[in-house]
Amino acid sequence: MDVNVVNFKDKFSKIDELHSYKVIAQMNDYHFKIVKAKRDFIWHSHPETDEVFMVIHGNLQIDLKEKTLYLEEGEMVVIPRGVEHKPLCEEECHVMLIEPTGTVNTGNAGGDLTDDRVEWI
Amino acid sequence: MDVNVVNFKDKFSKIDELHSYKVIAQMNDYHFKIVKAKRDFIWHSHPETDEVFMVIHGNLQIDLKEKTLYLEEGEMVVIPRGVEHKPLCEEECHVMLIEPTGTVNTGNAGGDLTDDRVEWI
Numbered sequence: 268m269d270v271n272v273v274n275f276k277d278k279f280s281k282i283d284e285l286h287s288y289k290v291i292a293q294m295n296d297y298h299f300k301i302v303k304a305k306r307d308f309i310w311h312s313h314p315e316t317d318e319v320f321m322v323i324h325g326n327l328q329i330d331l332k333e334k335t336l337y338l339e340e341g342e343m344v345v346i347p348r349g350v351e352h353k354p355l356c357e358e359e360c361h362v363m364l365i366e367p368t369g370t371v372n373t374g375n376a377g378g379d380l381t382d383d384r385v386e387w388i
Numbered sequence: 389m390d391v392n393v394v395n396f397k398d399k400f401s402k403i404d405e406l407h408s409y410k411v412i413a414q415m416n417d418y419h420f421k422i423v424k425a426k427r428d429f430i431w432h433s434h435p436e437t438d439e440v441f442m443v444i445h446g447n448l449q450i451d452l453k454e455k456t457l458y459l460e461e462g463e464m465v466v467i468p469r470g471v472e473h474k475p476l477c478e479e480e481c482h483v484m485l486i487e488p489t490g491t492v493n494t495g496n497a498g499g500d501l502t503d504d505r506v507e508w509i
Contacts, residue, residue, distance in 0.1 A: 270452060270471065274463045294438040294466050294486065297418070317415040323462075331391060341444075342395045345415050350391065365415065365486070 275323045279303065279361050281388050286380075288364075288372065289388040298368050298385075305359040311376035312351045318366045319345050325360030329353065396444045400424065400482050402509050407501075409485075409493065410509040419506075421485045425477040432497035433472045439487045440466050446481030450474065 278291045278301055285303050292299040301323070310330075320327060321343040329336040329344065330353040336344055346352050356362075373381040399412045399422055406424050413420040422444070431451075441448060442464040450457040450465065451474040457465055467473050477483075494502040 270455075270457065270465060270467065272457050272459050272463050272465050276462055292440070292464065292466050294440050295469075295488075299440075299464075319413070319415050334391075336391065336393050338393055341397055342393050343413065343420075344391060344393050345413050346391065348416075367416075 273299075275301070275361075275363065278388055279323065285359070286382070287386075288382060288384070289386055291363075291388060293368070296368050297365060298370075300364045300366070302362055302364070303359055304354070304356045304362055306356065308354045309373060309376050309378060309380060310351055310353045311374035312349050313346075313366070313370060313374040314349050316367050316370060317345050317348050318364065318370065319343055320354070321363040321365070323361040323363055325356065325358060327360050327362055328355040328357070330355065394420075396422070396482075396484065399509055400444065406480070407503070408507075409503060409505070410507055412484075412509060414489070417489050418486060419489050419491075421487070423483055423485070424480055425475070425483055426480040427477065429475045430494060430497050430499060430501060431472055431474045432495035433470050434467075434487070434491060434495040435470050437488050437491060438466050438469050439485065439491065440464055441475070442484040442486070444482040444484055446477065446479060448481050448483055449476040449478070451476065 288300045288302045322338045327338040371383045409423045443459045448459045492504045
């Protein structure tokens with residue numbers, strides 16, 4: 268069994284394009300996925316699971332119905348299952364998501380931005 | 389439902405003592421736990437679960453039977469279920485663990501260093 272250290276910045280350096288999710292680690296049935304983002308995403312929720320956002324670089328805004336969260340490097344948040352949220356990166360930000368395998372980025376909303384590919388780097 | 393940003397360094401600043409695990413977040417049935425460590429821990433494994441170590445500050449060494457891992461800030465590793473490991477921090481290091489609720493620090497080994505308290509900060 269191969270057990271290797273994962274360096275976040277090294278992994279991000281291997282991603283050329285925005286909004287291309289890459290899996291960098293798996294713990295039981297959870298994926299650690301990273302993405303370089305610069306967009307105003309859609310409102311959605313994940314009725315079946317909580318979801319973690321962790322900022323590795325830059326600034327991430329997450330709108331909730333009742334307030335807005337502002338995250339920077341060294342911060343994370345758990346969005347509880349079923350809670351509507353809308354992520355926004357005005358400038359390029361580097362984010363790690365932790366969620367069960369098979370969790371889709373657009374959750375219950377679907378639509379053109381849905382990306383259910385599972386690509387490891 | 390209260391959804392709040394978690395700042396790692398802020399959470400660590402609230403811990404006064406070494407080897408006192410504190411829960412800072414929960415995602416489904418997983419805890420995010422932080423600890424300030426400076427010790428040579430015992431060999432153990434977790435037969436029932438994978439376990440994530442993420443370094444927030446300092447240097448963490450994890451001995452495996454077949455090799456040694458060296459982690460620094462901005463790095464993580466998944467120790468697969470059942471894999472014997474021995475964490476070591478020669479100097480104080482700040483580590484976040486991600487593992488199912490109820491996972492005990494000494495795993496299958498037990499002994500005096502076992503700490504199964506669940507304290508949130």
